Amino acid sequence: MTIHDNAPLLTVRNVRKNYGGKAVLHDVSFELKKGECLGIVGESGSGKSTLARCLLTLSGWDEGEIAFRGEPLAKASRAKLMQVRPQMGAVFQNPAASLNPRLRIIDSLLEPLDQRRGFRPAILDGVPPGREAAAAALLELVRLPASTMGSYPHELSGGQKQRIAIARAISSAPAFLVLDEPTASLDMTTQAAVLDLLKDLRKELSLSCLFISHDLAAVHFMSDETMVMRNGHIVDRFRNNELFDDVRHDYTKLLLEVFQE
């Protein structure tokens, strides 16, 4: 499959989603291009996490279209979804819930690769064959010692678990990553370390990603372009250095003021 380099990976057109008789997403439209990092900032209840689950085909929506590499997903069959999903990666907020507590780290970490036998992503080039070698290489990528692979999730800290979730998400060389509040439940210094790691990986692997957070500063740090969400609407969007411009939406200005203090 050859794709035009400038064709968007993800196209979202007028997506609307209702929940309990109320619209939680109104007329959301945007595109994600290859190699780009798009930030979404919003308070709790703004619909940003709902949007993330829709993009990942983990929940449905009511109107509009989401297309992945030009292919519409609204009415995709289950088989189609199972084929599309492995090309997306995700890291969620709660590190405690992101790993099955009953599985050793190596088994959680390699689940995407175990699932696609015969597939070997570029990040494992030059790594000897075998599960352990692959796990060690992935752990190294997120600056964790290889010995971590034998542990159970409850033996690790939140930051370590979140790094494993990141390693797992990039292991199958996804077309894009959805990072939904990946640092929100971490301590400040851990948060910074994970942000640094994500930024490094973005550069090393030229990842495309959607970075979702309530923290305007973190979004500003990570992304090239930012969308501001409020009550299910996208109220503002701007390139990174335009944040300080005077033409910004009032809500954006308010957020900026709060986070600049």
Place this chain on the structure above:
Amino acid sequence: MNTTMRNAGMLIAAAAAVALFSIPSPTPWNPYEISMGERLLPPGTEHWLGTDHLGRDLLARIIAGARPTIGIGLAVLLVSIAIGVPLGLLSGMKGGRTDSIFKPIIDGFMTFPDYLSAIILSALLGPGLMSMLIAVIAVKWVRYARLARSVALAEKEKDYAAMALLSGLSPVRLVLKHILPHAMGHVAALAAADLGKIILLMASLSYLGLGSQPPAPEWGSMLSEGRAYFHAAPHLMLAPGLAVMAAVLLAGFAGNRLRDRYDVKLKGGAE
């Protein structure tokens, strides 16, 4: 309770379970052999626990009764789990219309207490071992369905389930790989405690004449038989009663232990 004691409890329970199904009866007496000359003997050196109203050795009957009592209990338990867990998982995972069919059924069954429903069902089906088994299974499966359903509802929302789906797992594989093993941990803990409850329930039903019938050396019917001779020979009731109690206690022990271990592992381990 400290850990060594809990471990000891587990060991005794395990040893008892192994002994139950492997060792032949250690007494020289035949649990079915009637000997009218030796009726209602009190415990003594020859018959350690005495004899019953037909002169049968009580110890031999208790030992012989362990297998049907606990064995039937186990069978009922396994059948209940085999019915309840898949239905509960299906209901919880599918959600939507499937769940809206199963949920009221589960809730409806749950409103009726074990004893009452089992007694009424046995009453409707008529006395006998088979109808007692059906009655108890009908009462018990729904507990496992409810448990499995709530586990499925909780786990499918967790991020690791979402990540598994993103790895390309089919929903069926997701259940088999992640959610079923998780549910089985909870099920095991509930089942161990439930085994005791089932034994008690069946003993009561047998006592009411709704369960297994004589001459089977099942503990419940032994209790029922012994009742007529309660004043003359209280040991007839004492021994099977104690046997039931010991079995239920051991099962409870094992249940607590399983639950603790399971909780520790999930909560992140204080131990």
Place this chain on the structure above:
Amino acid sequence: MAASIARKVLRLLVFLLGLTFLSFCLLKLVPGDPVRGILRVDEMAATQDQMGGIRKELGLDLPLYRQYGIWLSQLLKLDLGSSYLSGRPVAAEFAEKLPNTLALAAGSLLVMLLVSLPLGALAARHRNRWLDRMSRYMSAAVSSMPSFWLGLLLIDLFAVRLQLLPPMGSEGIASLILPSATLGLSMAALYVGLIRSSLIESGSQEFILSARARGIHPFRIFVRHQLRHSLVPLLTLLGESLASLLGGTVVIETLFNYPGIGKWIVDAVSARDYPVIMGYVLFAALFILLVNRSTEAACRLANPELARKELRHS
């Protein structure tokens, strides 16, 4: 509001209709012949003719749905039919025996509450101390006994050895003590632990800490904040125990030869006395539903938040 009540009533009627029909089918489809039972009572040698006659008289030769229809139409006239065994109307016999069972249930509930509430509260207060351990071991032991066996032990001790109380029958308050104690104790064993853990759980709530941080007196905190928080689980427990009491009375009434509806149903089962069995099923269903509804209402009163949650879910 009116529509939702109507819907609830309708659902209840459908449920009762389904339940009774299902019970009816089970009862009739399972082998077992009430006619033999009736004739045995009359101590006659049964001929085919006689049996056929009785069968016709009772309408047992009709197809199943007709029999159910007859039962239902009688029910609408508040007539539950007559017992095959005694020949008396089921409703009358029921009304005669119910007070006995209610007295037993009330006594058992009293014993249960008197034992489990203080013990559970003390165990929660002194957790992991000797009192807590003792209460846990004791309740483990008692809850591992078949209830009728516990009853026999109590009979042996208090009626046979000490001769303090009558072992059987239903003469006066004294004869109620042993059965109530038996049922009450065997249920209390289950509830001590539940009460303990629910009190401990409510004690560790953040709002208890907040109340302490406001300098409120500990006793006031316990009564107004903690106890009330435990009220919902305790009420639910109470509802459950009321429901399971009904099952427990069957065993205990049989053991003590106590003339309540529990013993009545057991006798009816062995004789396949259909009208009595059906009457009991109907009563049990209504009783349980009533208990559940009242429990839910009480819980909503105790915690207004529950009422809102339900509204949102429905």
Place this chain on the structure above:
Amino acid sequence: MLAISKLSIRSGSQELVRSLSLELQDGEWLGLAGESGSGKSLTAAAIGGLLPRPLSCSGSILWNGLELLRLDAKSRRRLLGSEISYVFQDYRNTFTPFLTIGSQLTELLEAHLSLAARDRRQRCLEELEQAGLPAERVFGSYPYQLSGGQLQRAAIAAALLLRPKLLIADEPTTALDSLSSRKVLGLLDAAKSRFGISIIWITHDLRHARRHADRIAVMRTGSIVETGSARQVLEHPAHPYSRRLIASIPPLRREMPERLAASAGLEGEDPLDHPR
């Protein structure tokens, strides 16, 4: 006014707070910053004698010359809620869920003052009004009927009701979204300037410290690693850990640093990230 000296809090053999000393002046806002496991919340709980039972503490906490660690239950109760009051992080559970906000505020007044019922109500309504809430409605509401921000403001109203001299706010904004957080911190600011109360503000995020705090103490694994005026700590942190904590905040400037930790000159060092 408050002098903590050599405070140690232990759980069994484990020392969670180690020989901590700290002083608080009249009308001062102290930011107590640190990450999970630093012991900042335990220290705050120890002041009011609110530590969970299995924990034991030693040392001394003097409150205007009164030794708080050896206070009898009755005097402590008289102090709590009136002279020293708390605001907690978990606003959902600050108020007992089945009692109205109003009845819990009046309960607080009853516990400390003898007032006529009408005066109690009036006083509560005024305080809720001060907190920027629709007083009548909030007074009659159950906690679940209010939003998170409203609940936390009601909690502050409760804490200020008896004009305490010290308010201990344990992560009061962590569970709130940023706009509500701002209102809550604004309320604390107003209380400080109007009544001159002292505030101990526990936080893991130094972002708003510059605007609100007078002094900052940075805690790590049970000890204070650095104290100083807010400006001094934020601009010239002396201890490497303080440096790291401050560098962890992504700056909102036109020119962004490439990496956060690097900007503090702490590249190789691993952050404090320990399993629970």
